[in-house]
Amino acid sequence: MALAYNNDDQRKSACGIVVEPTTKRKKLRESMENTIIIPDDVLRNILSRLSAKPLMRFRCASKHWNSLITDPHFMNSRSRRMILMHSSLAGLCAFDPKHQNVVKLTYPFEHQIYGCKIIGTLNGIVFLVLQKGMFGACTLILYNPLTRATKEVPGLPPPCCRISAINGCLYGFGHGNIIIGKPTCICPSRRTYNNCNVFSLKNGSWSTPKTTFVGGPEFVQKVGMFLDGFLHWIACSMFDEFYIVVLDVTEMRPFDKYIRKTNTLGRSSFAKITILKIYIPRKKFNQKCAPPVFSTIAPLLDDSQLTLAVAVAEMLIKKIAFLAFSPVSKMRKLLEMDLVFFRDPYGHRLIPRAHEPTRKPTHELAPELTRRPVKSWIPQKRSIRPLAFLYRAELEPAPTYLQGKHKDVTYHRWARHSLELRGQVTFCKSVRGVWPDKRYGETTKEGQEVVTEEDQETPDLREMIAAEVGEALHDMLSGYFAQMKDELKKEMRSQVEAVVEASVAARPGGSGGSGGGQPRVTTYKDFSACQPPQFNGQKDPVASSRWISEVEGVFLTSSCSEEVKARYASNLLRKAAKDWWNLINRTRTPEQIATMTWEQFKEQFKEQYQYVPQVEVERLTGEFLAMKQTTETVNEITDLFLERSLFCPDYVASERMKMYRYAEVLKPEIREFVVMAECKTFHRMHEVARSRELELKR
């Protein structure tokens, strides 16, 4: 047998048969009759089909296996594009556009994660900003979801590691640099970012280049998207216009040319990105309507089905800008009307698309919109191309042996170039299912043409189309908003009527009709006329208790009856709070929900939003005791002092103790003055400190 083997070697290699090169293995075979020799190709093929858990486990099996598994080429070959997302409800998860499924990821820490933001990805490493615990500071983490290895970026600059900085700072990642913009408050609602801290992964150090964004943009989207060497943020000007702020990462220089005030679609010469600017007057989004959320799409996991729950998302893809709209409302009618607008810059067509979570064709939805004569402003020679297809052409093909459906695949290599912007692809891909098959054919045929024709475009035509697209989009949107509002109103009215009827029917002897002796029933209209505040679900005991007391105030003013209080109040919950409320209501019957009293509601609410674990209290106490005024003004530090003192009442039990602590906090130059003044009350002390501060500034 051995002889035959040797003779055949030459022939085999000529014919392309893979010859096992290791003589050592042959020997092994002779010595151990039972050993199965698995060729490396077979072994690799098998291993590539395993999920992360067994793979990491089998690293221990033998040295050979370990070397196969840890081989970078092996890891690369099994990489796949996934879209990383984070939502407060579902946690960190990855969406696989190919199989349309979602993989839940573990957080890099065992701690309870309070806040998380995905800044960017590079070769499978994810950059996250995490806030550990409710009152924890922020840390920047490099995280490999496959091996779950983490590395903390050392020394986050002071204002960015503070509490609540996770939402306050501006983030971006590109070209190996992590950029964190420090907020500067002008007034509570507006923040500008003038100095950026840059962490270079190459040098492993922080630097602070001088960067000024002209015009004081208010960033509505805190995490920038990196594209073609530029970071992009969506911002809002003082005139309520949304536009895109562009930052050159290599030179750390923002392009103020992008801040334009005309409703045109222009082609920028420097970044080669077409931008569609959209006006959405913010007045249209008043408190009663769905609030505008400008962010990347944050899908929620709901019975393993991907439902998109984003109010408005404007995004930027390579040469494609599109707007997606979908109200947060849980009302079914509105959910069905989720719309995705795609603007295909090559086909010059705005394609309104109905999108349903079940991914069934739903052409009958939103008929008013599809019926609009879009054709009039579309150059006829171009045909429609679904955006998803354009996008697919730009993606590299996935390795062929990953064709099988792996439910438990946990391998991710987000974004080879960190180009595909989380979320955007989700939209394209999920809409693909809605598309009629016929159109695919067209696209494949013309796929080549798309790329080649793009540059021959005359700028005039582009400009013209731009204006038209913008106008049409604007018209459409306003129509849609009006429709949505009507829908909401109708829904509200019917609900209120139902409630009123129910309460009338429930009243004993209430059949006497609407006689004058009957006590007046508070409708939801009366209730909302008092403008009760909304609650977004921030895990802040102060904010939540304030909300409770404000709502109780509204109950008093509108003389609300006991049975409707809980229902009215639950209508005020928004975002995370609404999600929480829906979650706990799942376990209840409709009668239980209907008969819930305000006290029961409050109890549930407090449990969720006002419970502060003892550990946190202790930590906060420590923070309170260590508090010192540094760069803050007296007013700022006082607010912070009072806020924190709420959690450690022992230390501020009496006015004198409070004053003593307060003096400790202040800067030395202010403190000596304040102590000298021998104030009688805390209030007086604050006044003295403030006047001293003004004096020092003079």
Place this chain on the structure above:
Amino acid sequence: MSKKTLTLMSKDKQLFNIEEHLAVQSVTIRNMVKEDGASSVIPLPRVDSETLALVIEYLNRQQAPEEDEDYVKKFVDERGEIPTLLELAQAALDLDIKKLMDAACMKVADLIKDFTLEEVREALRIENDRTPEEEKAIRDEFQWAF
């Protein structure tokens, strides 16, 4: 296509006949046929006769293209032992039959994915050449995987 038959020889010198148009599903055989007309016997020195019989059974399948996927899956499922599957995968690798190779590997991966380390070593007869310290180091690092 002509109904020419080819002869394959397994490593224990057994001969198997197969029609040429079926045999060319294997890329290796196709190349051989192209090169020298494959007048003589094609030796397969790493494939034993049992496995070759299986491969030939697979190549002889008469399935419509759309049912092919299911057939391969079923074919592999019926031979659910790991050693057989590995032999099959190796034969498929030598003969370059992609579908069979992928299906066999998929099945093996399915079988071993819930195995513990010891079970996998036993099932695939892997010799443990790691010291306990090395093993412990990996275990500690990837505790979640064990």
